[in-house]
Amino acid sequence: MDQAFREYWQTTLDELARYLTRPEVDVLPLRSTPFATLYGVRLTSVGAYRLFGYLSIPTGTGPFPAIYYVPKYQSVLEIIPQGTANLQRSRYITFSLAARGQRNSDVPYAAMFPGLLTDRIDSAASYVFREIVADSVRGLQFLLTRAELDPARLVVMGNDLALITAALTRGATHVVTAPALFYDSAELAPKTHAYPLEEINDYVRAFPARAQAVRDTLACFDLRAFASRVTATTLLMVGAPGGLLDRAALTPLITALRGPVTIYESEQSSYKDGLYAEQWMATQCGIKDVQAILPEHWRE
Amino acid sequence: MPKAVAADYQSRVRKPRDFDAFWDDVLRQAAAIPLEPEVVPDPLRTSEDVEVFQVFYTSLDHVRVAAWYCRPTRRPERTPAILFTPGYQMDPPIPKELARKGYVVLSVAPRGKLRSNKQFNPGYPNLLTHNIVDRHTYAYRGFYVDTWRGIDFLLTRPEVDPTRLGVTGSSQGGGLTITTAAMRSEIRAAAAGAPYLCGFVDATELTHTYPYEEINDYLRLYPERRTEVEKTLAYFDGISFADRISCPIIVNIGLQDNVCPPETGYALFERIGARDKRLYPYDGHAHDAGRVKHSAVVDEFFAHHLLGRAASA
Numbered sequence: 001m002d003q004a005f006r007e008y009w010q011t012t013l014d015e016l017a018r019y020l021t022r023p024e025v026d027v028l029p030l031r032s033t034p035f036a037t038l039y040g041v042r043l044t045s046v047g048a049y050r051l052f053g054y055l056s057i058p059t060g061t062g063p064f065p066a067i068y069y070v071p072k073y074q075s076v077l078e079i080i081p082q083g084t085a086n087l088q089r090s091r092y093i094t095f096s097l098a099a100r101g102q103r104n105s106d107v108p109y110a111a112m113f114p115g116l117l118t119d120r121i122d123s124a125a126s127y128v129f130r131e132i133v134a135d136s137v138r139g140l141q142f143l144l145t146r147a148e149l150d151p152a153r154l155v156v157m158g159n160d161l162a163l164i165t166a167a168l169t170r171g172a173t174h175v176v177t178a179p180a181l182f183y184d185s186a187e188l189a190p191k192t193h194a195y196p197l198e199e200i201n202d203y204v205r206a207f208p209a210r211a212q213a214v215r216d217t218l219a220c221f222d223l224r225a226f227a228s229r230v231t232a233t234t235l236l237m238v239g240a241p242g243g244l245l246d247r248a249a250l251t252p253l254i255t256a257l258r259g260p261v262t263i264y265e266s267e268q269s270s271y272k273d274g275l276y277a278e279q280w281m282a283t284q285c286g287i288k289d290v291q292a293i294l295p296e297h298w299r300e
Numbered sequence: 301m302p303k304a305v306a307a308d309y310q311s312r313v314r315k316p317r318d319f320d321a322f323w324d325d326v327l328r329q330a331a332a333i334p335l336e337p338e339v340v341p342d343p344l345r346t347s348e349d350v351e352v353f354q355v356f357y358t359s360l361d362h363v364r365v366a367a368w369y370c371r372p373t374r375r376p377e378r379t380p381a382i383l384f385t386p387g388y389q390m391d392p393p394i395p396k397e398l399a400r401k402g403y404v405v406l407s408v409a410p411r412g413k414l415r416s417n418k419q420f421n422p423g424y425p426n427l428l429t430h431n432i433v434d435r436h437t438y439a440y441r442g443f444y445v446d447t448w449r450g451i452d453f454l455l456t457r458p459e460v461d462p463t464r465l466g467v468t469g470s471s472q473g474g475g476l477t478i479t480t481a482a483m484r485s486e487i488r489a490a491a492a493g494a495p496y497l498c499g500f501v502d503a504t505e506l507t508h509t510y511p512y513e514e515i516n517d518y519l520r521l522y523p524e525r526r527t528e529v530e531k532t533l534a535y536f537d538g539i540s541f542a543d544r545i546s547c548p549i550i551v552n553i554g555l556q557d558n559v560c561p562p563e564t565g566y567a568l569f570e571r572i573g574a575r576d577k578r579l580y581p582y583d584g585h586a587h588d589a590g591r592v593k594h595s596a597v598v599d600e601f602f603a604h605h606l607l608g609r610a611a612s613a
Contacts, residue, residue: 076389083558113391271556271586295558
């Protein structure tokens with residue numbers, strides 16, 4: 001599997017490299033503020049697919065630390081995650097990308113939610129997430145071209161795609177990740193009724209003859225296989241004890257990560273979990289006045 | 301620790317004098333449009349214990365609205381039903397979990413949401429400010445009606461007990477729960493979490509996070525339109541609807557909510573007209589509003605009011 005895994009992803013990266021990024025970067029006055037300018041970005045990914053992202057650059061003299069928000073598992077593309085203080089954009093460059101299928105990147109392919117997780121899952125070669133991973137890598141490659149960026153302070157943040165992106169390409173100095181899609185999914189999905197993993201249950205129930213093919217595809221995306229390639233300093237946000245993706249369940253991933261790892265167990269509070277992540281990123285990026293860039297109701 | 305929240309916060313929301321007339325007129329326009337419901341089985345999502353269907357119906361401006369419809373495979377001839385209302389950014393979920401608890405459930409995708417966006421698609425961000433200077437074309441005029449028409453759909457179903465209807469949702473779903481409970485007298489129980497769309501103008505001053513920040517963005521670019529914006533929003537504010545609610549209702553809020561300021565939750569609760577109302581404020585929680593702990597409260601609330609089970613002490 002190791003050899004097949006390496007070849008699968010090398011082939012994907014080679015294919016991506018054949019497409020130049022060809023960015024178009026346009027100011028969006030409606031979302032620009034005195035402390036940050038927002039740009040709409042269009043760029044090309046694998047298969048000559050045009051993607052869209054939001055790039056925010058702080059006012060002032062850089063270089064600035066950056067947060068790359070990898071594509072989420074939802075149709076909507078956010079400028080910064082809902083509930084994040086807009087003032088975060090005064091300290092960090094932020095870049096959020098819609099992978100193919102998400103809004104603003106949904107021509108010609110419009111994804112369904114639920115539905116995306118199992119789209120063409122019966123073949124690793126054609127599975128939609130192979131291209132979505134390539135999209136996410138392309139986003140990081142684009143961000144690294146920005147002159148305003150301090151390349152020593154680049155956080156990649158999000159779900160499984162954050163870890164996978166950091167594993168497949170250079171540039172991420174830090175990773176904040178909360179696995180949800182691709183950790184031991186074939187084994188864990190039958191233990192839950194909750195979407196998105198329930199999509200896998202739905203699919204296997206409808207197409208039982210394809211169960212092995214689904215397992216084979218998911219093996220190409222399992223975070224454990226990527227872990228040894230991740231050298232960035234990582235904050236791994238795990239589920240609360242007793243949950244499907246709690247610390248105990250994720251121990252093989254934790255031990256396999258090559259770079260320094262901090263484990264944070266969810267307190268099932270978006271305030272406590274969110275505050276920890278904001279403070280961790282600020283500390284790692286040398287931002288001393290984190291209070292100033294927290295949501296009003298989190299400030300002391 | 302963060303500063304304490306003022307529970308006696310005074311909202312700036314003032315219900316317009318012609319509020320009822322405005323909405324009566326909108327409902328009159330909607331009533332003239334046939335519902336034309338379509339129910340399509342979804343074998344991929346159907347499991348042994350829950351049948352899943354894709355539903356479509358017509359709403360205001362002849363916009364075709366999608367929804368997920370789930371019903372327990374084993375159910376009484378007449379089953380209580382719950383309308384599930386979505387968050388601002390979320391893709392409407394397939395509500396199998398609620399169906400497993402013994403309810404027929406409709407999870408509605410109001411206009412602009414995935415599967416309901418062919419005729420209307422202002423996008424995200426943008427929905428919140430789409431035509432915000434004109435209450436007759438503001439995005440939420442149709443969006444609200446789309447949600448309320450979900451009740452009309454449920455009432456067409458022979459398996460639904462029309463005397464046992466509930467509504468629930470969180471965030472935007474919480475706001476839609478408020479407006480639905482206010483405008484549909486058939487609702488017997490409502491559970492609203494972290495209600496959005498309540499105290500719009502208050503929220504733009506209390507917090508600077510998206511989605512409310514969309515309004516601040518808009519007013520920064522068009523400051524001369526503030527009066528029109530505030531006039532429009534008063535017709536759509538959950539606080540303006542609240543005195544019309546008469547069914548039993550519970551509301552949960554997070555005291556460190558970074559999306560919907562808790563002050564607006566207090567102001568909303570104070571205006572709710574129902575005698576049987578209860579507020580659950582969760583300290584140490586943001587926009588999750590204590591969801592993990594509170595889900596048991598919601599389960600018991602609906603079991604009592606819709607399934608007829610005795611409430612625990």
